[in-house]
Amino acid sequence: MAKRFFDIVAATLGLLILLPFLLVVAIIIKLDSQGSILFLQQRIGKGGEPFFLFKFRTMHVGADKGTAITVGNRDPRITTIGYYLRKFKMDELPQLINVLKGEMSFVGPRPEVKKFVDLYTPEQRRVLDVAPGMTDYASILFRNENELLNGKSDPVAFYVDHIMPQKLQLNLKYIDTNNLWIDIKILFKTLVVLFRK
Numbered sequence: 001m002a003k004r005f006f007d008i009v010a011a012t013l014g015l016l017i018l019l020p021f022l023l024v025v026a027i028i029i030k031l032d033s034q035g036s037i038l039f040l041q042q043r044i045g046k047g048g049e050p051f052f053l054f055k056f057r058t059m060h061v062g063a064d065k066g067t068a069i070t071v072g073n074r075d076p077r078i079t080t081i082g083y084y085l086r087k088f089k090m091d092e093l094p095q096l097i098n099v100l101k102g103e104m105s106f107v108g109p110r111p112e113v114k115k116f117v118d119l120y121t122p123e124q125r126r127v128l129d130v131a132p133g134m135t136d137y138a139s140i141l142f143r144n145e146n147e148l149l150n151g152k153s154d155p156v157a158f159y160v161d162h163i164m165p166q167k168l169q170l171n172l173k174y175i176d177t178n179n180l181w182i183d184i185k186i187l188f189k190t191l192v193v194l195f196r197k
Helices: 002-032 079-089 096-101 122-127 137-141 145-149 155-177 180-196
Strands: 038-044 050-056 105-107 133-135
Touching: 002 050, 002 079, 002 096, 002 105, 050 096, 050 180, 079 122, 096 133, 105 180, 122 155, 133 180, 137 180, 145 155, 155 180
Parallel strands: 105 133
Antiparallel strands: 038 050
């Protein structure tokens, strides 16, 4: 209950405070490339229920039809403004709407697309027992995930075999030990990482 109350208050304040900035970003996205401002992608949330995750669009229209994984710092599918939005994680800000809707929390396992969730073991599926989040331990540890995938002959296979299991292990650790104080610590560490960029 305390976590949900925190999410509602923080997301509401965040949207109100950031509204002018979000409008400026929206205008720049429209001027930078053709297409919508927001990108909606179906992810799997608590209890295995699908929902649409909101992001600022950072790719050219139709570029997501291939793999959902981006590789390296300069994936050619990413727009000019999209590069900077991704670099500083500003493309994630519209997920404050998902938090308000109750589909996500500020802190929790990052939601995956169905094709990856279908690969989870029964133990790994425990990450679906809680609401997904905007940030988590794995988001901090794998903040340079695109660079780790750069140069791999099969980035998707490398992600599934090497990165995803580590992320899920961290997510399970969070589920077994989480409380509001840990959430605040993770949020603080996330902000430190972003400002260091």
